[in-house]
Amino acid sequence: MPGSWLNMAEIELSALGRDLPYRVGDRATLERHVRTWQHRRNTAAIRADWQFTPKDARIKLRKPYPTMEG
Numbered sequence: 001m002p003g004s005w006l007n008m009a010e011i012e013l014s015a016l017g018r019d020l021p022y023r024v025g026d027r028a029t030l031e032r033h034v035r036t037w038q039h040r041r042n043t044a045a046i047r048a049d050w051q052f053t054p055k056d057a058r059i060k061l062r063k064p065y066p067t068m069e070g
Contacts, residue, residue: 011048037056 019037024030
């Protein structure tokens, strides 16, 4: 599994925050904006492009997470 559900949730919330207007007047307006945004994201089948592979992780995180051998 390339990323956890928490990573995906953080990415989606970040995208939602960038796409919303700076100020939203009331809850009903916010819900309408979120439904519209959700429909647009689902229709476009937006997917995460994980570029940090397990091999990269083993190299980059070698010191903080040493492997146990033997």
